[in-house]
Amino acid sequence: MESRHPIDWSVLSGPYVSRRTLMKLAMGTGAAAFAASLQASPKASAASALQEPVTGGTLRLGFLNSQIVTLDPGLLAQGVVAGSILPSLHSSLVQFDTDLGIIPDLAEDWTVSEDGLSYSFTLREGITFHNGDAITSADFQYTFDRTTNPDFASPHANKLASVTDFQTPDERTVTLTLSDPFAPFLAVACTRGPGRALTPVSARAIEEMGDEQFGMTPVGSGPFMIVPETYDVGQGFDMVAFDGWYGGRPYLDTIEVRLVPEPSSAVSGLEAGDLDAIDPVPATSFEQLNSNSDLVVLQQPSTMWRGVVMNYARPPWDNPVARMAVSKAIDRQAFVDTAFFGLATPGIGAIAPAFGWAYVDPATVENPQGYNLDEAKALAEEAGIVGVQPVIISSEEIGQRPTEVLRTALTEIGLDPQVDFQQAATFNERWQSGDFDLFLHGSVVDADPDDGHWNIFHSTGPWNTYGYNSADADALLEATRATSDQAERARLFQELQVVLQTDVAAAFVYHVFDLFAHHADVQGVVGIPEQRYYEKVWLDR
């Protein structure tokens, strides 16, 4: 699977790796489906372009989470917080546009060498941290050293593991060298929000307050600053506009982040007017909120996927015929209609719809593992799995509805699945130790399709605890990392998708929508899948 033709990595260079570039490349390489999928990219919300934005006001944001453990980019492991909250407090080298293309943030431009090993970023002039200190390349050196320090135990150190050299030739230049080409590097290590590994932090602030306090009252470089005395790990905190942000002062004065662990409470709070926006929206409440004329529900494709994985270590699930029987027993459209009230897309693979540059529209291709009940029954007979009682593990994160819909579907081919619904901690331990017959595996919030593929389908992937091991899949996965040309990566992911479908590495089932709701007077909400940028949000009051 070595590259078929020489690849010019420099296409990843800045200041804009966008849909337009990708589209041109896609047309050139004849990936028509890919180009078509880009047309259907997410749209910004119904913010009226006619009105002049107004400065001022407070946005009360209900964030559906029980706690925000830390706001230190180097330590934050909660993916949803990284996408929804962190971008307001911390700028980074680059950021996403609405198609998850990559555009400048603190770096005004960057280059990637043709061999994909050297990255060079040029920082903007006059950028500062919230405490007024200028941001220079030395701050990135400090951040790099901090993240990779073993004593610091950053969960993001692995994203910098292949960096062999980190240099700051002058105040505005950051260069680094990788040991091997790693295509998702910009997305997973450098973006505002998810790219926590290289999100710059103020050395002076950390020395003054210590790592622990810094997690509660971080000094970053984003459009909003935390109000230190308001931070409460389980209640939330306030963020105020940062006048010195390079992009100009945000319109809002304040964002009150209120943690609401109970979804129905958040919905009531929004309806009662105690909250101006809630993130995300529970699927069960979509209709109720969407039919309320005072509210706007933003619906976007997500970066996640889920599908049924079957444990190769537990016969009969090592038998591809048995796995195919399971896959063909699931009517994906009925599944998303019943389990998610239609607020999900039937899945044929692990490439999520938000990654428009690689996503394959299910309508345009044949899915070898798609729904066919007659064939599923025949395969079940052939594999001798009729009457088998597989244990399905599940948890609140997956949800009872999807689990129950899956169970019902499998009874159609004569299985008698036993659902073992567990608390998250127990569930996580069980799937990680391989203690299950099958479950709805998948990825959650990703910056690049690499996260949702490599971890689960590579033979050495940390989340591959069900024993999938395919030389073809490994080679394709390695090729996606070694290729920086996104059109080529898209092609490789699509080729991989067919391998995964045929092997039934997973019976792919769905991608849920990313839902965000706000009052109609909240304007300027930008639709970026699973990322929230609030600097252009304003209140029409």
Add this chain to the structure above:
Amino acid sequence: MARYLIRRLIHSAFLIWGVATLVFFAIRLVPGDPVVQMLGPEYTPEAADAMRQKLGLDESIGSQYVKWMGDLLRGDMGSSIATNETVVDAIRTGLPKTLSLSLVAFIIGVGIALPTGILAALKRNTWIDYLASLIAFIGVSMPGFWLGILLIIVFSVNLGWFPALGYAELRDDGFRAWIERLILPGIAIGTAYAAILMRFVRAGLLETMSSDYIRTARAKGVAEPGVIARHAMRNALIPVVTVMGIQLALLLSGTVAVEMVFSIRGIGRILIGAIFDRDYPMVQGIVLLIAVIFVLANLAVDILYTAIDPRIRYA
């Protein structure tokens, strides 16, 4: 009295130590790994090992226990695995909310239970009595969180009388902001409490009303309100106070679910989160706190007896 108190306090200390030990081992028997939980999607075996070492979870359970007990004796309850905040800080921010909520629920509960209980007893076997019993039955049967959601829909979403969620600090935000956020959750918790108390008020009052000294009081010409207030209630209240104390458990356990619904981060919500996260130090610390509250509440009830009934003396 002093000797009695000292004896009780020593007993209490042993009881609390027993609870602490039990919780320490019980939470570790529950499947689930706090480190895995904390890393979430960033989990890799290397990151997990590094974190385990950082948190001291790579040591044996025995040495963890000894260390925890040692720290505890020095007044150090440790720090949360999940959030890094110290257990003492979590309690300091959470306990006032839970106590405020419990206080409001208690006042609402007693405020409902006393008049309805008395009324039901005085109008025994009339439709008022039956209605009160029916309402009490519904009140006991209704889960607090469900009632809470109902109250939010009616009084916050539809009528807009009260905020739907959150908590306000009495000191910073003023009494009005504080109380208006506690009334709905207070009703949600206080209703079940009121229903139980009301049954005891009714039963206690009925029993005393038929006793000889009440007949005597009436015979000597005391007016009926005086009979009830001065003669009957004091005796009828003894079992009620006992139940009030025992049912503090109901109030506290009620706050757990209701704090979730109303998005108030009191100790109940902290405890739930800690259990889900397998946050050992936090679970241990809060269960210990609850044990202390219970032991002290029971002690307070025993002492209160002497105030209500001068015949009761402790030696």
